[in-house]
Amino acid sequence: QVQLVESGGGLVQSGGSLRLSCAASGQTFSSYGMGWFRRAPGKERELVASINWSGGYTWYANSVKGRFTISRDNTKNTMYLQMNSLKPGDTAVYYCAAARQGRLYYSGNDYDYWGQGTQVTVSS
Numbered sequence: 001q002v003q004l005v006e007s008g009g010g011l012v013q014s015g016g017s018l019r020l021s022c023a024a025s026g027q028t029f030s031s032y033g034m035g036w037f038r039r040a041p042g043k044e045r046e047l048v049a050s051i052n053w054s055g056g057y058t059w060y061a062n063s064v065k066g067r068f069t070i071s072r073d074n075t076k077n078t079m080y081l082q083m084n085s086l087k088p089g090d091t092a093v094y095y096c097a098a099a100r101q102g103r104l105y106y107s108g109n110d111y112d113y114w115g116q117g118t119q120v121t122v123s124s
Helices: none
Strands: 004-007 010-013 018-024 033-039 046-051 058-060 068-073 078-083 092-099 118-123
Touching: 004 092, 018 033, 018 092, 018 118, 033 068, 033 078, 046 068, 046 078, 058 068
Parallel strands: 010 118
Antiparallel strands: 004 018, 018 078, 033 046, 033 092, 046 058, 068 078, 092 118
């Protein structure tokens, strides 16, 4: 069993930056594929970025490519999402997720564990 805890959300003005963190419990974090999802009001959950077990492979949604950076520190059991040039359209609850297999995954159905989410609000 893995527990995931997100932090770092908040209110920021358009054009600003935030860094989200996802702290994982357990000793097998370094073997998991990880992802950041978001759900905006009235919209379906979408995958924002994913990263494989080593951090050597990443994937981004087109809507955030060039603005967001996913990374992980396996020595700290933590994954990050650096979000720059934020837009009001980025407003959502952001969730981190872990998959027991360590490769990249693109669907929420492929992830086994979820955090409780952290709110990101971007004002115009």
